[in-house]
Each structure stands twice: as structure tokens, then as C-alpha cells.
Amino acid sequence: MRASFRLRVFAMFAALAAGAIAVVGGAIALGAGRDSGGYLFAFVVSGFLLLGLCTLFWWLFDTNVAKPLEKLAADLRVRAHSGSTRALDLGASRHLGDLAPAADAITRALGESAFATAEAVATETAKIEAERARLTALLTEIPVATILVNAEDRIVLYDGQAAEVLAQVAPPRLGARMSDYFEAAALRRIRRTLGRTGLASEIRLPSRDCAQDFAAQVKPMDGDGYLLIIDAAETRLDPNAARPIVYDFGLDGGTPETDDIAQAPLSALTYCVFDTETTGLLPHRDDVVQIGAVRVVNGRIVPGERFETLVDPGRPIPEAATRVHGISDHMVAGAPDMLRASRDFHGFATGAVIVAHNAPFDMAFLHRHAPAAGVTWDHPILDTVLLSAILFGTTETHTLDALAERLGIDVPAAGRHTAMGDAAVTAQVFLRMRAMLEGRGVTTFGALLAETRRHGRLLEDLN
Structure with missing residues (x-):
């Protein structure tokens, strides 16, 4: 049987105390053999050894207690705010005693209860949805x-x-x-x-x-x-x-408006979530071959508002890039060039906060062509990589696939590495993370920017 969590914490600090006594005693014994300055030597040696010992125990505590606690809290917020049923990672919290298994048990029980209620509601909702669809079809x-x-x-x-x-x-x-x-x-x-x-x-x-x-x-x-x-x-x-x-x-009741976007509630903002496919990974040299975007209004992806276009890069598309996104030279023949495509996309994104995964990469292409296109990309920008760092810590993996898996979002294989497919997944990821952020008390755009700027060493904040 494993020792209790409290006993393991006691053992850790008892080891720290024993180590400190051993360090000081050893340093004094070493210094006692010196003719002069022995005690000063002992003080210096013991100081450095104690610093090293404390650093070691800090690392052990951070690795086995602090980080697992942060990860457990993040996993619980995923379940609470995103509707994910993904199992908690009990292995990462093995040094926290029964805390992680207890949290997993209660969230599973609550999830099963919610699922049973949802099934009953879904049956009635399906009938209402069918009637709504028929009425909508008639009105169209x-x-x-x-x-x-x-x-x-x-x-x-x-x-x-x-x-x-x-x-x-x-x-x-x-x-x-x-x-x-x-x-x-x-x-x-x-x-x-x-x-x-x-x-x-x-x-x-x-x-x-x-x-x-x-x-x-x-x-x-x-x-x-x-x-x-x-x-x-x-x-x-x-x-x-x-x-x-x-x-x-x-929207019929109006939306809270403020001249200072920093004071605007996250729930009141409109978002344009986009992605690009390119000829390569160097924005100063490569070119865009596809842009895809969706709009998020009132906390939902608007089904009828999508922007999707192939873009003629004016140059051959490398085979290596085609193997990734499936876009070839003959597919972009006759497509708009980047100037026209970026102008059209600028119109689609008007009045919205732009959201992207690894935004500096995608925005670099837009900024590069902005002067020739006659547009200015002065939109507020959010990056889902930075939002992930806020919620899950900088040591976690922040790829789009990892976020989708962590948040319980299914990613259709057919849509991956297409601009529209990745934009749709990014939008779902963003909505679930936004709910988690609001659950942590980050409810305004300004508060969110303050959080993202703390992680500037991970990725540039574009605001």
C-alpha cells in the first residue's frame, strides 16, 4: 500500500531537514581541520550546499506536486466548461494521493448524470429542431x-x-x-x-x-x-x-458596447477565426494558397457565414507543400491572387476580433500584402497557442491536434490541413477555452490581453 499524501509530504520535508543538518555538520567538520578561517570556510561551503539542497527539493516539489496540481485543475476546468468527457490523467497526479482518483470519480458521476438528462432533453429538442428546420425551409x-x-x-x-x-x-x-x-x-x-x-x-x-x-x-x-x-x-x-x-x-436585445475594447466582455465580441495554407513556412518568401474562416457570434459558430477561397500564389507550389495540404498548381489556376483574396477576407473580418492558431505566422502573410491590397490589419488578435499556455501551462503541448484531443473535439481527417477545416477546429477550440477562461474570472478582452502578454516569451502577442 502506498503511503498517504500527508506522510509523503512529511517525509520530503524531513529529508530536507536531515539533509540540512548533514550539510552543516559536514561543513563544520571540514572547516575544523583548518588552522585559520575554518568557520568562515564552513559557512561558505554549507551555504552553497544548502542552496543546492533547497533547489533540489524545490524541483522535486514542483515536479511532483505543483505541476500535477495545475494540470489537474486545468483538466477539471476542461470537464466543467467544455463538456469534454476525456478521462483525467491519473498517472500525472500519482504523487497527490487520492486527490486525482476522487476528482475523476466525482466528475464521472456528474457526467453520467448530465448525460442521462441530456438524452431526455435531446429527444424533445430533436422534435423542435425538425419543426424549426421545416419552417426555415418554408421561409427560404x-x-x-x-x-x-x-x-x-x-x-x-x-x-x-x-x-x-x-x-x-x-x-x-x-x-x-x-x-x-x-x-x-x-x-x-x-x-x-x-x-x-x-x-x-x-x-x-x-x-x-x-x-x-x-x-x-x-x-x-x-x-x-x-x-x-x-x-x-x-x-x-x-x-x-x-x-x-x-x-x-x-442580438435582438442589443449588445453591450464600449469605445474601449479592453472593457468589452469576451461574450459580447464577434470573432473571425481563420487559417491559411501556404507554399512553405517562411512568410517573407512563401505565399498563401488558401484562406478559410468562420465567424463566431454570441458564443456560437454561425453556420451560414464562412469565407473560403483558393489563392493563386503566382508561382509553382512545391510538391512538399502539396503533400501536406493537397493543393496543387492546377487547383489554383484562375483563383484570385493574394491582393484580391486579402481584400475580400478583410471585408469578411470587418468589426471582428481575429483568432488564429499561431497567429504571427498567418498574419505575417496578410501584413506583407496589406499595402498593395489597400487594407490595414488593425484588428484585435487572439492566439489560441497563448490561450492554451494560460490554461494549461507553457510546458504542455500546444499544437492544434493536441488541443483538440485535450478538449474532446473530434477532428475529421478529411478536413485536417485545409484552411477551412483547421479554421473550424480552431473555432471550436477557442470557444471551449473561452468558457474555461471565463470560469477563471478572465471575462474581458483587456484582462485576457494582460494574461497573454505574460507568455510573450512563448509567442509574440500581436495587439
Whole structure:
């Protein structure tokens, strides 16, 4: 039977005390044989030996107690905040006595109880989801372009027809300001008319660049929002295009806004999670061949908002790179060049915090082409490598695969090492780590930046 945890701690410090006595006694005995200065010599020798002894015991305590405790706490937060059912690593905590097995037992019991409850809820949820899907499918066939706008003039809902209208000006985005798409003066007139009459009205709505002028109806909604219905007959729509409805009614109540992003709650921010595939690993010399990105709004990945494009690097793609990501020269023939692709991606990322895994690498390509593309990448940036270091310590492995496994995220083999596949996995990793950070009391962007900057020796913080 293994000795108890308390007994092992006592034995460690008893050994430290015995070692200290032995060091001092040996040093005195050594110094006593000297004619002069013997005691000074003994003091110096014992001092150095005691320093070495304390360092050894610190290392033993750090390795066998402190680090396992940090790892156990991180594993418990993974279970508590990410929904992972991954077993605790009991081997790493073998010197902590019964603490790790007890923690594993209680989390397993709670997990089984939660799973049983979830199964019952899932049955009813599936019925509701089926009804919602049928209603959504029906609404997508109504031949009008519909946009629901909240009191802050931000988009809460848009259908497929509206997405095509918006895309003629800028990439459609939940939570985006209407002024990103339509003339600001016309939007102010809508507000004045609604405030004065409170009635539906017909309007002409110019696009932001005034290149188009749409006929539309405006209907007031509860909470100072309004419904904008654009006449589809005046728009260039593909009749065979898929038209999913994209919405988040959590935005209908408005989002907390502040001029100082450092004070913004992490839960209130919009995120653009992206990844690139390249011809090599040197940003100053290699080129991008693919960009993939998803948007995260209100704590969920928005299904209908994805950015994915191949990029023509203007040079042959090395065979070694093709073996990694599967992208060859013939696949990028006719694809946009990096200037156009980065401009399009910049529009998709407008108003969002950029998230990437090993962000300095991916951002280096964007910054390199920014002057020629006419864009500025001044977005706030979060790096999942640094977030992992905060949560799991710098000594852990921080690769995307390791994080996905640690957080219980399935990584489809077909999507790995594609820009969109890796962006989707990074987004899932980010959401689970964000929940863990909030559980630790890191709830604002400024607080998170302060934490990431403590790990600057691991990876550069780009903010």
C-alpha cells in the first residue's frame, strides 16, 4: 500500500531537514581541520550546499506536486466548461494521493448524470429542431429579401435572398451595422420616419457605394427594431442558389458596447477565426494558397457565414507543400491572387476580433500584402497557442491536434490541413477555452490581453 499524501509530504520535508543538518555538520567538520578561517570556510561551503539542497527539493516539489496540481485543475476546468468527457490523467497526479482518483470519480458521476438528462432533453429538442428546420425551409422559398434589424441598427436575421443583396456590397455578417451596406443618410431617414409615424412605409434604399438603389418596405418591430423587405424583383438573384436563413435573436436585445475594447466582455465580441495554407513556412518568401474562416457570434459558430477561397500564389507550389495540404498548381489556376483574396477576407473580418492558431505566422502573410491590397490589419488578435499556455501551462503541448484531443473535439481527417477545416477546429477550440477562461474570472478582452502578454516569451502577442 502506498503511503498517504500527508506522510509523503512529511517525509520530503524531513529529508530536507536531515539533509540540512548533514550539510552543516559536514561543513563544520571540514572547516575544523583548518588552522585559520575554518568557520568562515564552513559557512561558505554549507551555504552553497544548502542552496543546492533547497533547489533540489524545490524541483522535486514542483515536479511532483505543483505541476500535477495545475494540470489537474486545468483538466477539471476542461470537464466543467467544455463538456469534454476525456478521462483525467491519473498517472500525472500519482504523487497527490487520492486527490486525482476522487476528482475523476466525482466528475464521472456528474457526467453520467448530465448525460442521462441530456438524452431526455435531446429527444424533445430533436422534435423542435425538425419543426424549426421545416419552417426555415418554408421561409427560404418566400421570394423576398428579408433583414431584421435591432435598435442599434445591427443585423439580427437575414435570409438567402438578403444575403445575395448584401453580398453585392460587402460580405453578409450577423451583428454588422446596416451602414456597412446601405447609405447612412437613408438609414437615418428610416429611423426618423418610424419614430414619427410608427407605421410601415415604402422607401428607396441606396447601397453604401450608391451603385444600386433598392425598393424596400420597412415595418416597425418591438424593441425599436425594424424589418426590411427588399423587392427581389429589382435584385440580381440566382434562382437555384441555396438560401439558408441566418439569425441570432440573442442580438435582438442589443449588445453591450464600449469605445474601449479592453472593457468589452469576451461574450459580447464577434470573432473571425481563420487559417491559411501556404507554399512553405517562411512568410517573407512563401505565399498563401488558401484562406478559410468562420465567424463566431454570441458564443456560437454561425453556420451560414464562412469565407473560403483558393489563392493563386503566382508561382509553382512545391510538391512538399502539396503533400501536406493537397493543393496543387492546377487547383489554383484562375483563383484570385493574394491582393484580391486579402481584400475580400478583410471585408469578411470587418468589426471582428481575429483568432488564429499561431497567429504571427498567418498574419505575417496578410501584413506583407496589406499595402498593395489597400487594407490595414488593425484588428484585435487572439492566439489560441497563448490561450492554451494560460490554461494549461507553457510546458504542455500546444499544437492544434493536441488541443483538440485535450478538449474532446473530434477532428475529421478529411478536413485536417485545409484552411477551412483547421479554421473550424480552431473555432471550436477557442470557444471551449473561452468558457474555461471565463470560469477563471478572465471575462474581458483587456484582462485576457494582460494574461497573454505574460507568455510573450512563448509567442509574440500581436495587439
